[in-house]
Amino acid sequence: MSFVEHLIIGGGISGCAMARQLAKYQRDFKLIEAQASLGGRIQSTEQGLDLGPTWYWPHQHSVKALLSELQLDTFDQYTQGDYVYQQAHNTEISRGRDAQTMLSHRVVGGMGAIINALSKTIPADNIVLNCPVTHITKQDELWQVILSNGDTLICKHLWLAMPPRKVAQLLNEAVLSTTLISHLQDQQTWMSAQAKFVAEYETPFWRDAGLSGQGFSQVGPMVEINDASGVDRENTNEGVHDNASPAALFGFIGVPALNRKTIDKQQIINACIAQLGKLFGEAALSPISTHYIDWANNEYISTNTDINEPSQHAHFDQARFKAELNRLNLGLIGSEFSQTEPGYIAGALDHVNDQAVKIKIQSS
Ligand SMILES: Cc1cc2nc3c(=O)[nH]c(=O)nc-3n(C[C@H](O)[C@H](O)[C@H](O)COP(=O)(O)OP(=O)(O)OC[C@H]3O[C@@H](n4cnc5c(N)ncnc54)[C@H](O)[C@@H]3O)c2cc1C
Numbered sequence: 001m002s003f004v005e006h007l008i009i010g011g012g013i014s015g016c017a018m019a020r021q022l023a024k025y026q027r028d029f030k031l032i033e034a035q036a037s038l039g040g041r042i043q044s045t046e047q048g049l050d051l052g053p054t055w056y057w058p059h060q061h062s063v064k065a066l067l068s069e070l071q072l073d074t075f076d077q078y079t080q081g082d083y084v085y086q087q088a089h090n091t092e093i094s095r096g097r098d099a100q101t102m103l104s105h106r107v108v109g110g111m112g113a114i115i116n117a118l119s120k121t122i123p124a125d126n127i128v129l130n131c132p133v134t135h136i137t138k139q140d141e142l143w144q145v146i147l148s149n150g151d152t153l154i155c156k157h158l159w160l161a162m163p164p165r166k167v168a169q170l171l172n173e174a175v176l177s178t179t180l181i182s183h184l185q186d187q188q189t190w191m192s193a194q195a196k197f198v199a200e201y202e203t204p205f206w207r208d209a210g211l212s213g214q215g216f217s218q219v220g221p222m223v224e225i226n227d228a229s230g231v232d233r234e235n236t237n238e239g240v241h242d243n244a245s246p247a248a249l250f251g252f253i254g255v256p257a258l259n260r261k262t263i264d265k266q267q268i269i270n271a272c273i274a275q276l277g278k279l280f281g282e283a284a285l286s287p288i289s290t291h292y293i294d295w296a297n298n299e300y301i302s303t304n305t306d307i308n309e310p311s312q313h314a315h316f317d318q319a320r321f322k323a324e325l326n327r328l329n330l331g332l333i334g335s336e337f338s339q340t341e342p343g344y345i346a347g348a349l350d351h352v353n354d355q356a357v358k359i360k361i362q363s364s
Helices: 013-024 061-069 112-119 164-170 178-185 265-280 318-328 345-363
Strands: 002-009 029-032 074-076 082-086 094-096 105-107 133-139 142-147 152-160 195-201 211-217 222-227 247-253 289-294 330-332
Touching: 002 013, 002 142, 013 029, 013 112, 013 345, 029 152, 061 345, 082 265, 133 164, 164 178, 178 318, 195 265, 211 247, 211 265, 222 265, 247 265, 265 289, 318 330
Parallel strands: 002 029, 002 152, 082 211, 152 330
Antiparallel strands: 074 105, 082 094, 133 142, 142 152, 195 247, 195 289, 211 222, 222 247
């Protein structure tokens, strides 16, 4: 049994950003993550292809500020050229151009580059990976946190950097009010029922054909497809970049999570490749690698309730539960708890920044 002043549970961007703040203010803390690596919903391949989030948007200042502090380069999503569209099995593929395409930004090396850079700001000894928290209780002023390896950690301040429904599974009515527990259970984990397919190619051949890589389909299995290529060497927001950059397309799978459970993974992959061939031509039938990730299968992120509902954003009412959380010394900091952009990376960062102000005040 050991004591730390601050304990963070969950090593996604919320937990990593909070750990960075605690390290900055030289607080005594540990970060516990259930899975083998940090990142949570943020996951990129070694080549920088995103299997979780891909974009941030121009108005998201907290993301811009973090990227600048971490000295990470960015570039704009490729949208030049026509999109392709398939309405039904027996209809021709049509082309069109969307002059109103919303500007979105990407990170050189993928969103995973943010997690890599953040992790370098956290002392390695403060991070425990591969160690799910199984039980949490509170006695007097202190929290007791039991880990799957049998260890117990005692802490004063507990930061839960995970989706609300995961919090509700860990904390019961002995600790939280029934109204708070039921409010937590109402908050959906955004995109946690999604699956994503990425196909990597030798070249972005669709660009040569005047296509943007964007595709929409009523047929599936993918419903929306985008160019997922790495940085265009002459087109970063910070200037010329030398990294080898993959050429790729990615798509969101439209088959509902419950139905996906009954389909063999290879069958979905084959159907995605065939769909890309139909939409973008024969060259799309020969990817050099493919990646398929079903977030609904991740027991630390998605719940049965999430996969049975239509996609929506959380609306956690911080003001209503502020007194209860303060009294417990409990911080709920997953992105779904944000009051600005719940479910988004920007929301996660806005919320952690707000909470970190309190730590700054305590330490001054
Ligand atoms: C396919 C997809 C596409 C997306 N696209 C975008 C996008 O383009 N732009 C955008 O802004 N956002 C996007 N998002 C949302 C974005 O990924 C999330 O808002 C953000 O990553 C959430 O970070 P988080 O740290 O709050 O939570 P998470 O990333 O969910 O992290 C929670 C962590 O807690 C850990 N954990 C859970 N239970 C335990 C336990 N018992 N013990 C220890 N650890 C535990 C988990 O393993 C996980 O690492 C997307 C998400 C997905 C899945």
